[in-house]
Amino acid sequence: MGIEEAIHIASLICKGLKKAHDKGIVHRDLKPSNIILSKEQGVKILDFGLAKLETSLTLSEETQAGTIMGTTAYMSPEQTRGEPASSSSDLWSLACILFEMLTGNHPFKASNTADTIANILKSSPSLESLPSGLPWPTFYLMRQCLQSDPGSRIQSASAADSLLSASLETLRMPITASETQLTTKRSNNFLIFGLGLICSIIGLVVGISFKRPTPVLDLKPDKGNTGKPMKIPIQLGSRSEMSRAQRFSISPDGSQIVYANTVGLWHQSLHSLEPSTLLTRKITQEAFWNPACNAVAYLEGNTLYAHSIETKKRMVVVELSGPVIPNHGGGAWLPNNTIRFNTGDEGIKEVTLHQHGTLRSILDTTDADDNFHDASALPDGRGLLFATHHRNEGIDTLSVWTPETQRKDIFKLPGRILGYPVYSNLGYILFCSILPQSNMQFSKIWAFPFDLETLKKTGPKFLLDEKGGFSLTMSDNNTLVYKLPETKTKSHKLAWLGGAIQEAKYPERGFVRDMIMSMAISPDQSKVAFSTADANSNQIWVHTFESSTSRLVQTSSSVSSFSSILWKDEDHLVYDTWGTDGLFTWEDDLRRSTPPRKISKGLSADLSNDGSQLLAQGLPRWGRHSVINLDEPESEIKVLPENLTDVWAPKFSPSQKFIAFVAGEERKDSSIYLTDYPHGQNRFQVNKGLPGKQPFWHPSKDLLYFIHTKENQNEIYSVTVDTMPDVQLSNPRLEGVLPKSIYLGTPYNPHILEYHEEKKQFLFIEDQTPDSAVFKTIRGNALIIPNWRPRDPFKNPEATDKEASGSLP
Known part of the structure; x- marks a missing residue:
């Protein structure tokens, strides 16, 4: 079978699966004998006898005694283990069928059922036998849909069909002699x-x-x-x-x-x-x-x-x-x-x-x-x-x-x-x-x-x-x-995660931002300040949770960005600007009683809970941090000790006894430490054997959170810090799994996740860009x-x- 014909058939199958998946139905037994081709109807998918609504699957139905449902050669690894099937299981089967159409051979089939199951479970198939000239989107689809981990596969038939459609467009694109x-x-x-x-x-x-x-x-x-x-x-x-x-x-x-x-x-x-x-x-x-x-x-x-x-x-x-x-x-x-x-x-x-x-x-x-x-x-x-x-x-x-x-x-x-x-x-x-x-x-x-x-x-x-x-x-x-x-345009929203209080998931309701750079919840937990960016300008906003209203605080041209938004107190924000005149940290009065005040050169990394101590990155040089006393503007800027030259994303603890930070161990930036403040002579590793990033504190107690990435999944952990009689750290405790849509920022704007004490919820930045856009x-x-x-x-x-x-x- 030719490449274009095989991809065309697979695209028609995708469209049929999309209709079923949109209704919550998983086929669970997709195979060549269940597919009929006709000139009038194109592709018809038969035998939904094993199909189930995804929402109706229960432990007793799907995994009792490791029951295996489906035809072995086209089953996904999770199905062979007797685990629940999902829409990504159908896409695994589709990839097996497409592989067979393109090569004439099944990617896993062996001489007996036991060996076939072993082939399915042990690893992804070799794609070397795929025909030359296969468009990249189809190659990508094959590689991703045949991943053993369901979470690593393409998650929707719509996204899979977008790839196949892009492949057909490529194959049908004329190439003239003059262009080659x-x-x-x-x-x-x-x-x-x-x-x-x-x-x-x-x-x-x-x-x-x-x-x-x-x-x-x-x-x-x-x-x-x-x-x-x-x-x-x-x-x-x-x-x-x-x-x-x-x-x-x-x-x-x-x-x-x-x-x-x-x-x-x-x-x-x-x-x-x-x-x-x-x-x-x-x-x-x-x-x-x-x-x-x-x-x-x-x-x-x-x-x-x-x-x-x-x-x-x-x-x-x-x-x-x-x-x-x-x-x-x-x-x-x-x-x-x-x-x-x-x-x-x-x-x-x-x-x-x-x-x-x-x-x-x-x-x-x-x-x-x-x-x-x-x-x-x-x-x-x-x-x-x-x-x-x-x-x-x-x-x-x-x-x-x-x-x-x-x-x-x-x-x-x-x-x-x-x-x-x-x-x-x-x-x-x-x-x-x-x-x-x-x-x-x-x-x-x-x-x-x-x-x-x-x-x-x-x-x-x-x-x-x-x-x-x-x-x-x-x-x-x-x-x-x-x-x-990246070909996709960012589409960001503020969103809540977890908590016992049932309220709107999105504080700004249906409002979508092009890009949210950083955010911070106010000391009284009533508001959140955040910075945004689009192709034309950059802005700072303050959103009030109770009234669900947002007001513009500051705006600038596209070449002067805001980041690291911090609260000094209920009426004053601290942030930095990076523009044509350099990188500076500012203080802004929300009451507008005084104009914005330039504090110093450098990037605003964090503020102490009492609003008096500012951690600034870039003083005396990029990569170094200093502490500025905001209550005494004329006082000497204190540079962190030489043993703290590898600090990223530093955060004051609520008690102001510690600074948490990410250390650039071999430039992997995955080790999280505490150091005593203000002396900074000791280090205590928080996440031994558990690579982490983006540390941030509970708003009122010395409880440190950080993010750990595991198998394409972001998890949030917490560590309790006790100082009686000596510094003691609890073992990291798993708090939950973050949505795949979370935006994690960069080491330069690490304020992308906050904890709201009263609501008992995390506030995060959600990237709503659909898979199809990518x-x-x-x-x-x-x-x-x-x-x-x-x-x-x-x-x-x-x-x-x-x-x-x-x-x-």
Whole structure:
């Protein structure tokens, strides 16, 4: 059976299942013999004899004595164990049927029933036998629907049908000859993406679909380059990790790529796009290639490694000493085996292989800098290109370093985060520009002409991709790869969870926000203040629970964001703004008797219960925290001790005897500690053996909550802190499971979950974006543009460096 026909039939089956599932009916015995095809009715699903209403399933009906219901070969793992079936069980059966239509073989069937059940229970099937040219959405559907864990599968027939419909659209999309023509030049050292490679991709890849490309602006192309740019979506990593794939690095010849995600560092060939190979199961900084394209270097913790792609073995190049763990990476590997690499806070270092690890510092940070980001190589070993984070301002500057000129700042865009700069040997620098606190949602890709001899920008910037992207990487033959942003638009609501009091789940009733950044319940528990963001502006709101009304407190342009909303008392809020003039913390009088007061530079992390002590992040530098006495504005700012340099999301306890925080153990940010306040000399680990994040306190007693992620499920735990006679911590106690729709924020805006003492409920931020909004456009998570050219259709002639940053797209 052909690919398109099989997917078409599966789509019709999905539509039938959707009708049943919408009525709460689970089929429980979906198999080929229960499906009839006809020209008049399309697909008809028969034999609902085993079907049950999901809401009517009881323990006695479904699991008594481990009763197995259904036909063995098409049963889900939970059904073979005699457990209740759900709509995801029907989708498992559908995936088995589709697998059989595509390959001619059943994914689990064996010579006898016992072996078939064993195959179903032991693991997911191999998808290698799926036909080449299968669209990525169908490949994703097969992989997810055949997951052993029902919670990891696609949860609705509607979402599954969206994937199948997207696949049919891809298969029916015409590809003209002019759109597939690429240059096939070769040089001695570099392989250029050519027509042969594109053909090999078509034949070998599972998961690439071609989309008819269109220019950003309808202008005439450059002379000699009249073809449209080829844009190839690819999938790097599993779907569960795709939004976390980052730190791309393409080899100089454009044939392969390494990238990082929450699992580790991966290698991916771009010739065949076979499954990625895991290089190291550790958190690493940005990797970079040697000239021979057979090894990469990267920082893992305090150690710089050289890792062979061919042998999969690695060697230690040098170990860094000092208390600061490298927190940013990238670099250049020169032909003479000299390696220049970025460490972030500690500047840029240089070491030569096989010289006993002699380390040299070639560029230190200054008192005006916090760190350097995203270093990439300039050609022929000339130097490095990177982003500079100015202290208490932002990562708003692109810089270059060469041995002759040392550091030189070449471009600044206040109010934006600049990242992933790369040089094209056509004479351009490409980079991405991100709105602060937007979590990559509003990232744009820009470029400007650059003279490598004078190290000067020679023309205005112009927009490359208005739809956005980040983690740019460029090969020597101008193959550009970058990460695609999330396709879904956020849809947030404040929501209650748990508690004995039965009241509306949503405090603001039916009101939906584009994005809620952070929130805080007032000291008297009567109100909640929260910050919101959309494409045009940012706001601070205060919602009163009793009257169910919300009022606007503050608003700003899209380039000045609010976060970390805190209550000083019932009439005063403390928050921070990140805009064109830097990062500042403010105090705002809700009675409007006085204008907003600027407290200091830095990000407002937390306030003590009495409103007198403010924890500020970014003083004296990014990554460090200080305490500001709000009752005595002229008093000295107290920096937390040196042993607390790895603190994230710090929170005062109600008694003000402790600060709880997340520690960056190996940069995993999963260990939660208490430290005594104000001395900060002792540490007490809260969550031994239980990775955690986002700690927050009960409003009136020293009871600490934190979130633990387990098998794609977020659980909330509590720990009681007792100080009589010494500090004692209870074992973590499971409070409940958080909804899958919860929005968990980032380490920079951790105020996303609060406990209401009177209601005995948690207030959280719910992401209401439907699955279909995500699945509808899935065609990969990265984009390859072979033979990139700065063609006129990409240019925005109205964009100049003198324009106000607030007017940028």
